[in-house]
Amino acid sequence: MTDLPLYPLIINGERTEPAAGHYADVINPATGDCIGRAAMGDATDVDRAVAAARGAFEQRQWREMAPAERSKVLYACAHTVMQNAQELIELEIGCSGATLNRAVNLDIPAVADLWMNLAEAVKTYPFVTNQSPRPLPEQWHSQVWKEPVGVCGLITAWNFPLLLFSWKVGPALAAGNTMVLKPSELTPTSSIRLAELLQAVLPPGVLNVVNGDGAAVGDAMTLHPDIDKISFTGSTRVGRIVQTNCASTMKRCTLELGGKGPGVVLPDADLDMVAQGALWAVYMNAGQACESGTRLLVHDSIYEPLLQKLAERSGQVVVGNPADPATGVGPMATETHFKRVMGYIESGIADGARVICGGGPASVPGCEGGFFIQPTVLADVTNEMRVAREEIFGPVLAVIRYSDIDEAIRIANDSDYGLSAGIWTGDLVKAQQVARELRAGSVWVNDWHMMRTDAPFGGYKQSGYGRELGAWSIDSYVETKAVQMSFERNPLRKNGQRIVHTRMGQ
Numbered sequence: 334m335t336d337l338p339l340y341p342l343i344i345n346g347e348r349t350e351p352a353a354g355h356y357a358d359v360i361n362p363a364t365g366d367c368i369g370r371a372a373m374g375d376a377t378d379v380d381r382a383v384a385a386a387r388g389a390f391e392q393r394q395w396r397e398m399a400p401a402e403r404s405k406v407l408y409a410c411a412h413t414v415m416q417n418a419q420e421l422i423e424l425e426i427g428c429s430g431a432t433l434n435r436a437v438n439l440d441i442p443a444v445a446d447l448w449m450n451l452a453e454a455v456k457t458y459p460f461v462t463n464q465s466p467r468p469l470p471e472q473w474h475s476q477v478w479k480e481p482v483g484v485c486g487l488i489t490a491w492n493f494p495l496l497l498f499s500w501k502v503g504p505a506l507a508a509g510n511t512m513v514l515k516p517s518e519l520t521p522t523s524s525i526r527l528a529e530l531l532q533a534v535l536p537p538g539v540l541n542v543v544n545g546d547g548a549a550v551g552d553a554m555t556l557h558p559d560i561d562k563i564s565f566t567g568s569t570r571v572g573r574i575v576q577t578n579c580a581s582t583m584k585r586c587t588l589e590l591g592g593k594g595p596g597v598v599l600p601d602a603d604l605d606m607v608a609q610g611a612l613w614a615v616y617m618n619a620g621q622a623c624e625s626g627t628r629l630l631v632h633d634s635i636y637e638p639l640l641q642k643l644a645e646r647s648g649q650v651v652v653g654n655p656a657d658p659a660t661g662v663g664p665m666a667t668e669t670h671f672k673r674v675m676g677y678i679e680s681g682i683a684d685g686a687r688v689i690c691g692g693g694p695a696s697v698p699g700c701e702g703g704f705f706i707q708p709t710v711l712a713d714v715t716n717e718m719r720v721a722r723e724e725i726f727g728p729v730l731a732v733i734r735y736s737d738i739d740e741a742i743r744i745a746n747d748s749d750y751g752l753s754a755g756i757w758t759g760d761l762v763k764a765q766q767v768a769r770e771l772r773a774g775s776v777w778v779n780d781w782h783m784m785r786t787d788a789p790f791g792g793y794k795q796s797g798y799g800r801e802l803g804a805w806s807i808d809s810y811v812e813t814k815a816v817q818m819s820f821e822r823n824p825l826r827k828n829g830q831r832i833v834h835t836r837m838g839q
């Protein structure tokens with residue numbers, strides 16, 4: 334136990350012990366083994382981290398750095414990720430159960446790409462915009478400035494620790510803010526290590542990390558009077574608490590919450606393409622992704638043939654040790670979550686869904702202590718069942734039957750969520766028309782999870798608000814100031830003032 338690596342807090346550029354001295358085990362979900370111990374902060378630690386961030390903000394070095402200089406630092410962040418990719422990959426797999434395939438081919442390239450995109454975007458971001466002069470005799474000129482919000486509180490979830498870190502820290506930095514990050518207490522190791530590595534390229538106090546649970550650290554952050562903005566990724570349930578807490582000091586708040594992505598399969602779709610794509614949509618990261626395609630809406634005319642193809646292909650997906658390059662589906666992130674997902678499968682069966690493949694726990698040789706679930710397809714689901722309404726966050730696809738396109742659109746939009754949606758068809762005109770009807774922040778045609786780091790991502794409805802990724806994400810971390818300058822010194826000629834000084838100059 335004593336040889337396990339320790340992951341402390343990062344405050345003012347330093348590895349810092351938590352005030353109360355508490356550390357918690359970090360568990361590898363593939364084996365159930367403890368892989369390290371992470372500091373568990375509390376409100377006192379949040380105060381210290383916020384003070385460091387406020388100090389760095391007031392010190393001005395970061396916020397007043399010219400965008401071209403800040404761009405170089407963001408490039409250096411990207412290089413730091415790439416130079417330390419191997420270590421970060423191992424940490425990501427160890428704490429979150431990410432597959433090697435995902436960490437190597439998705440997380441690290443996307444994280445580095447995002448930082449580089451931001452490094453470019455910051456050079457041309459409209460930090461100052463001149464408004465067009467009005468016709469003479471205009472006495473004043475107008476500019477719009479974009480300024481950093483101040484101290485940002487960033488709260489991330491456990492499903493993609495490094496990606497979510499970068500989605501928030503990257504644009505907050507690009508805009509010139511200082512910040513306190515709270516990673517998920519379930520998967521803190523890769524985030525704490527990346528923050529530690531980035532201290533080499535950032536001024537002290539700009540990026541601070543306080544790991545801890547929602548009740549101790551999350552509430553302290555969202556209620557903190559000296560945090561100006563919260564960006565949160567997590568459940569809709571906690572998102573409501575975050576939004577309520579932010580209202581107490583009128584903090585700016587953006588929320589990336591859950592989803593229940595509907596994929597609409599039109600009768601003309603290529604069924605082999607759909608079978609493979611719809612399973613990729615739901616099984617990526619073992620279903621633990623907010624924008625997963627979890628409801629598949631299938632036309633009567635192709636319903637049974639498509640189910641057959643889904644069952645065949647689902648049975649070929651390799652469930653295994655995430656560190657094995659052949660693994661397609663890894664474990665659930667925690668034992669609690671494993672039980673939750675199993676509970677959903679049971680509720681679907683009790684409500685009348687038909688299991689066409691999977692449906693139970695999976696055993697993986699060498700990972701007997703892990704939390705694995707068989708890739709599962711439930712057919713004959715109706716949109717009223719819990720498995721169609723609630724976010725399962727596991728490898729479980731709910732297949733729903735429809736008879737005409739209006740019905741499919743109605744079912745697709747009949748959800749509290751609105752994060753992602755998809756259309757499977759060979760008819761791109763039809764796809765455009767259906768895309769217009771779908772109430773979701775991302776719509777994909779004939780694929781899923783297509784996310785460019787320079788395209789916006791975020792939700793409609795109870796999936797949250799605000800957009801992450803690309804230059805759009807910088808917008809969430811700035812205040813907008815109108816600066817209007819009078820070019821008339823003679824008080825008698827200041828036109829507007831005549832409203833009060835009516836006798837001026839007659």
Ligand code: TXE
Pocket residue numbers: 488489490491492515516517518545546547548550551552555566567568569571572574575589590591622623624724725726
């Ligand atoms: O999320 P929580 P959980 C969904 C998914 C999953 C479910 C529960 O359906 O099964 O949520 O996951 C912090 N103030 N998503 O329980 O609790 C917490 O410490 C401030 C979708 O893990 O929302 C962690 O850092 N913060 C989602 C973060 O919130 C608080 C990704 C997320 O945890 C807090 C994850 C509080 N009072 C789960 N309480 C997505 N959008 O992708 C907790 N937290």
